[in-house]
Amino acid sequence: MPPAVIFVSGSDFVGKIAIIGSGPAGMHAALLLARQNHKVEIFEKEPKPGGMLQYYLPKFRFTREGIRPKVESLEKLGVKIHLNTKIGIDKPLEGLISKFDAVILAPGEWVAKVPRLHGINLEKVVFWTEFLRDYNEGKLNSLEGKAITIGGGNTAMDCARVAKRLGAESIVAYRRSREGMPADLDEIAAAEKDGVEIKDHLSPVQFRGRTELESLVFEKTKGAGRELGMTGEQVEIKADYAILAIGQQPDPSILEGSKYNSFKELPDKVILAGDIANEKKLIATAIASATAAAEKANKIVDN
Numbered sequence: 001m002p003p004a005v006i007f008v009s010g011s012d013f014v015g016k017i018a019i020i021g022s023g024p025a026g027m028h029a030a031l032l033l034a035r036q037n038h039k040v041e042i043f044e045k046e047p048k049p050g051g052m053l054q055y056y057l058p059k060f061r062f063t064r065e066g067i068r069p070k071v072e073s074l075e076k077l078g079v080k081i082h083l084n085t086k087i088g089i090d091k092p093l094e095g096l097i098s099k100f101d102a103v104i105l106a107p108g109e110w111v112a113k114v115p116r117l118h119g120i121n122l123e124k125v126v127f128w129t130e131f132l133r134d135y136n137e138g139k140l141n142s143l144e145g146k147a148i149t150i151g152g153g154n155t156a157m158d159c160a161r162v163a164k165r166l167g168a169e170s171i172v173a174y175r176r177s178r179e180g181m182p183a184d185l186d187e188i189a190a191a192e193k194d195g196v197e198i199k200d201h202l203s204p205v206q207f208r209g210r211t212e213l214e215s216l217v218f219e220k221t222k223g224a225g226r227e228l229g230m231t232g233e234q235v236e237i238k239a240d241y242a243i244l245a246i247g248q249q250p251d252p253s254i255l256e257g258s259k260y261n262s263f264k265e266l267p268d269k270v271i272l273a274g275d276i277a278n279e280k281k282l283i284a285t286a287i288a289s290a291t292a293a294a295e296k297a298n299k300i301v302d303n
């Protein structure tokens, strides 16, 4: 009977796989493929690996201690991690496509969604990306006055909890009903336990102020669950900060310098994994899609 697994030793790699991004998806795909004796290289734009877990999740909720051992086990398997290496204009994607048998693209979604609202460019109107990163890097140590976080997901809960811990009066304003909030119930409960106030049925209309934010205008909404009905009635709430956490999207700069204008145009040997490929943006779904991406990469190498 033939052996179930054929081990290939030394430099006889099965295939060469490039992985863009060292978040949960990139690292998990790397682990699976390196264990199957592929030569795996990870390209990561940041100075530290770990993706959102490294840069965005607040440190009081997620310690970074678990990241290092994962990186070490990858290195032991021979995975090469190129930090500070941004794929895009300086190192175009096409170079990787021609050099490797398959490319797993797991860059996450690091661009905050920006609503088209009057006053969005006022000072003290900030986005979850810069806000959470500055906090985690120790660049933001206090916040005075009232901070209103707009959004209803886990990221919004984290922003509001951070604002509260930094000293602000912290409010979450969500446009649908409380029951329709996408955040995990545990995360909503934790925010309230921290002293965050949750106001539902408030849809932002404009940010007011001369150069700095002074107040937010909302339209009251109605509707149960995920229904969204507008009432026409407006309310103005004074605030010192607005933190926008209404969603995330992919950074198209990864395609700069290549002939591709959209992620849909990429050739078959480029496999999307993690948040960029998933409807539900979670660690578990990122890992599941990385498993599928690794299987697909194996098939590409086999053919």
Ligand SMILES: Cc1cc2nc3c(=O)[nH]c(=O)nc-3n(C[C@H](O)[C@H](O)[C@H](O)COP(=O)(O)OP(=O)(O)OC[C@H]3O[C@@H](n4cnc5c(N)ncnc54)[C@H](O)[C@@H]3O)c2cc1C
Residues within 6 Å of the ligand: 020, 021, 022, 023, 024, 025, 026, 043, 044, 045, 046, 049, 050, 051, 052, 053, 056, 057, 058, 085, 086, 087, 088, 106, 107, 108, 109, 110, 132, 154, 155, 158, 251, 253, 254, 273, 274, 275, 276, 281, 282, 283, 284, 286
């Ligand atoms: C505040 C916050 C709280 C969250 N809370 C939870 C939670 O409680 N539970 C949960 O399950 N999920 C949570 N998530 C979601 C979870 O973090 C993501 O779903 C997960 O990290 C996605 O993994 P990923 O590997 O697809 O991408 P990411 O973790 O985003 O990693 C992508 C990596 O690719 C790199 N990259 C991007 N572009 C390039 C480029 N051009 N060149 C090279 N490298 C590049 C990035 O620097 C990054 O390191 C939270 C997210 C946020 C922001």
